[in-house]
């Protein structure tokens with residue numbers, strides 16, 4: 001990888017992405033050959049939000065590469081009621097952005113670790129880590145991006161379909177959530193644009209559910225450069241017609257509260273990825289979801305457990321892709 005950090009795929013060339021995917025394939029085929037590749041290296045993992053896949057795949061990746069990962073729990077201070085913040089200090093490892101500056105944290109971790117990975121509630125946190133860190137920083141999910149998930153998704157598509165060019169992908173869900181950020185969808189659309197996968201983005205016709213801002217501009221810019229088609233189609237039945245890949249994306253957010261959930265219960269049922277919708281796509285369509293999934297809401301059990309689903313392979317591939325990312329960055 002030419003870039004020192006991993007933040008947006010917009011800043012990687014097609015060749016750089018291909019190099020990571022080829023390394024991922026080699027690692028997946030011959031894991032024993034990489035058992036000592038990162039011996040003596042340490043990954044510092046800062047998590048402001050919970051994670052099953054990202055945390056465990058990175059930690060396992062470091063173990064299997066001969067290195068070590070340190071988990072640093074740092075939920076945002078404001079996520080605790082004001083009265084309990086002092087007590088909360090006993091159960092968290094550190095706070096990001098309060099008490100100690102991001103600069104000091106980045107400088108200190110740079111003296112111990114070889115790579116920093118951070119899942120943060122604000123884009124600015126990872127941007128500040130990148131600014132001040134003397135070692136590579138990986139965006140482990142921020143409101144705008146989820147590059148590790150997107151690289152895994154591209155690898156899974158390549159593994160299942162053997163190519164990128166000429167494939168049609170439909171991404172169905174909330175593609176603009178201003179609250180949590182449509183991070184994985186943003187990164188995936190940029191990745192598809194770079195690699196030549198045509199994308200139909202399907203979401204309700206309301207501004208807050210539609211792609212927006214810099215990530216969307218970058219996806220369109222990258223698509224223009226590679227001659228790839230990216231368009232929005234609000235009718236999910238039309239969006240998935242003849243698709244090679246259906247990507248079921250988040251539609252419900254229980255954290256958003258009962259009022260917003262009620263609105264979603266009205267807006268999103270037509271976008272549920274169910275058997276009827278999948279039947280509109282090509283017979284060999286693959287169905288993806290980055291997980292965690294709201295089963296029975298955005299995707300049904302017969303689809304996620306059915307013959308088109310590749311969600312567990314996709315989740316497994318997080319491990320192999322993280323290894324390729326870590327090797328590419330830590331060896332710099």
Ligand code: CP
Nearest residue numbers: 051052053054290291
């Ligand atoms: N897809 C994903 O990033 O999962 P986690 O939130 O469990 O890490």
